[in-house]
Amino acid sequence: MLDRYRDKRDASRTPEPFGEPRPGSDDSFVIHEHHARSLHWDLRLERAGVLASWAIPKGLPPDPKVNHLAVHTEDHPMEYATFEGEIPQGEYGGGAMSIWDRGTYETEKWTDREVKIVLHGERASGRFVLFQTDGKNWMIHRMDPATRDPLPPAEPMLAMRRSRAPKDLSRYAAEFAWGGRRTIATIDGGRTNVKLLRPLAERFGSRAAMLDGELVTLQGVEVFVCFDVLYDDGVSLVGEPYTRRRELLEELDVSGPRWLTAPAWAGEFAAVRQAAREQRLPGVVLKRLDSPYVPGESKHWLHLPS
């Protein structure tokens, strides 16, 4: 049962455990987050003395409408249920392995082609079914209702062009217009549609998010300048006012080699426009502090030339 596990590994090179099958009550599970060459989550179910395992590239599906690929992998020894560590590069599964969740589970059905379970973990809970498709691949399907809000449409809110600033400036925040390529980044299951944000997406792990911003070339390097957050950690934020989204964005601390959070100044305008001129930026965008995020052109966002 563990022959395949041992064949793939060299005990002198990997810190992973090597144990014998250890029959128990077939009711414990662990999910590892595995930052191998490609990020994935490993679902392991105690069964007949070993951990039956599936590698799930996008993690457990949060929504019954979307099934996720689950690659059936070799059985692991029971000791693996508490294993966390760094598998050396070049070894099988090289990369960081950490426990994403563990707990108990119930078996509703277990055949060679279908496994129906109820997970009772801290983060993973509910009914799931793993089933083999025509080939050797498996899929995992959530049988319970979705545990998170659906992602909002990836359609940007656009500013109207104005030549003069409104009178009630205290109701707006001023940001630079960057003159870059408007981009909404979706981060889901550790993946993203924006190539240069891949390391950031991997750091988000299983936390889904949508960030609005622009791809801008600064000092010869293309960076993602982020100025809004539309979704985070299972919650849609498009109905929240600008001020709340801005707070949440700042808490996310989007700052790294290829991504940064755009500055914003509530109640300011003249000084921001002056700075935009000095930095040869095309203009200033005034955003109403109390406005939700609405796709398309909106009178709540005003673009003024610098």
Ligand code: MN
């Ligand atoms: Mn793995």
